[in-house]
Structure formats: structure tokens, C-alpha cells
Amino acid sequence: GDSVTQMEGPVTLSEEAFLTINCTYTATGYPSLFWYVQYPGEGLQLLLKATKADDKGSNKGFEATYRKETTSFHLEKGSVQVSDSAVYFCALSLPDSGSARQLTFGSGTQLTVLP
Amino acid sequence: NAGVTQTPKFQVLKTGQSMTLQCAQDMNHNSMYWYRQDPGMGLRLIYYSASEGTTDKGEVPNGYNVSRLNKREFSLRLESAAPSQTSVYFCASRLTGLHNQPQHFGDGTRLSIL
Numbered sequence: 347g348d349s350v351t352q353m354e355g356p357v358t359l360s361e362e363a364f365l366t367i368n369c370t371y372t373a374t375g376y377p378s379l380f381w382y383v384q385y386p387g388e389g390l391q392l393l394l395k396a397t398k399a400d401d402k403g404s405n406k407g408f409e410a411t412y413r414k415e416t417t418s419f420h421l422e423k424g425s426v427q428v429s430d431s432a433v434y435f436c437a438l439s440l441p442d443s444g445s446a447r448q449l450t451f452g453s454g455t456q457l458t459v460l461p
Numbered sequence: 462n463a464g465v466t467q468t469p470k471f472q473v474l475k476t477g478q479s480m481t482l483q484c485a486q487d488m489n490h491n492s493m494y495w496y497r498q499d500p501g502m503g504l505r506l507i508y509y510s511a512s513e514g515t516t517d518k519g520e521v522p523n524g525y526n527v528s529r530l531n532k533r534e535f536s537l538r539l540e541s542a543a544p545s546q547t548s549v550y551f552c553a554s555r556l557t558g559l560h561n562q563p564q565h566f567g568d569g570t571r572l573s574i575l
Contacts, residue, residue: 380563389551389553390553391566397561449506453501454503
């Protein structure tokens with residue numbers, strides 16, 4: 347079945363450090379890929395997405411490129427801030443087929459950024 | 462700009478008690494979902510509803526029931542709560558029919574079963 351594997355956390359970085367959170371997937375068909383972020387005490391928010399191979403999603407300084415050849419969607423940011431401390435989830439979604447049951451999540455990666 | 466609203470935000474129950482978690486969305490989305498979030502396990506789908514009047518089981522439906530009351534509302538019921546159901550519950554909604562729209566989440570209900 348479809349699955350998402352994320353880099354295990356927790357990840358602790360100093361402010362302004364470079365961030366990479368690895369995400370690889372297994373899927374039948376051609377999924378869309380998402381990164382969600384969860385701040386403490388809140389629900390998940392969409393951070394960025396990519397819907398086809400070689401697409402790059404970007405938002406708030408974060409980027410991820412859909413790599414079909416390596417089945418990966420790694421999240422990167424050049425200079426993290428304390429406010430980026432959160433849990434990050436990678437997820438995949440298969441194209442609409444009449445079914446609403448589509449989103450498969452990774453287990454999440456806790457990021458803590460120290461001042 | 463409410464989005465997805467869940468009530469209550471916190472609840473403590475005793476084993477065997479029943480409870481209904483409420484969820485409403487104001488984005489005219491057709492699909493709605495209930496997830497539970499447990500440490501180290503990410504989000505697991507409990508039930509979902511592709512449209513008003515339809516519901517389907519997800520990964521972990523045992524011990525739960527759902528009702529899609531209308532297009533806006535999707536409730537989750539625990540008939541006889543068990544300690545294993547202690548978790549954070551998230552409701553989400555999505556507009557299907559357009560290619561790969563994301564899901565929108567509520568802020569969660571933190572449920573403890575003693």
C-alpha cells in the first residue's frame with residue numbers, strides 16, 4: 347500500500363542553521379505531495395505542495411522538490427528561526443478517483459530551533 | 462474566517478462513558494475526515510465522509526461511530542470510552558472534484574480517558 351517515511355526526530359538546530367527533513371514515499375500511481383506544519387496546541391496547516399514530478403513547492407522560506415526518480419520530497423530551509431519550531435508532516439495524495447480517502451501521512455518530525 | 466471548528470477543545474472521561482465530538486466547516490467542502498494523533502504514530506484516519514449522507518471506515522474505526530449530519534457537520538461518537546482512546550482528535554475537510562486540493566484541519570480535541 348501507499349506509505350510515507352519521514353526522518354525521525356527530534357531535530358534540534360540553532361537559529362539561522364540550514365534545515366533538511368527527509369521524506370520518501372511509496373505509492374501506486376502518481377501522487378501529489380504535501381508538507382504540513384503543526385504548531386504547539388494547533389491543528390495541521392498546509393505548508394507547501396507539489397503535484398507532479400520536478401515541481402518545487404515553496405512557502406515562508408521552505409522548499410521541497412518532487413523527485414520521482416528517488417521517490418522523495420525533502421523539506422529544506424536555508425535559515426531557520428525560533429518561530430519555525432513545530433512538528434512537520436509529509437503526506438501524499440493520489441489523484442481523485444471518486445474516493446475521498448486519499449491522504450497518507452508520515453509520522454512527523456519535531457523541530458526545535460534554539461536562539 | 463472560521464474554517465474547521467471542533468468542540469470541545471479538551472475533555473476528560475471515565476472508562477465506559479460516552480461522548481460526541483463535534484466538527485463543523487464553513488468552506489462548503491464536500492469531504493470530511495476524523496483522525497487521531499498519537500505520539501510517534503502520526504495521524505491515523507478513523508472515518509471519513511465523501512459527501513453528505515455517506516460515511517466510510519478508515520484505518521482505525523473500532524470503538525467509534527460517525528454521523529454526517531449535513532454538508533457542514535461531521536460528528537464522532539465514542540459509545541463506551543476506553544483508555545486506549547486517549548488521544549488528540551482532529552477533524553479535517555477538503556474540496557474534492559478539483560485536482561488534489563489539500564485538507565484543512567481544525568485545532569483538535571484533546572481527550573483523556575481515565
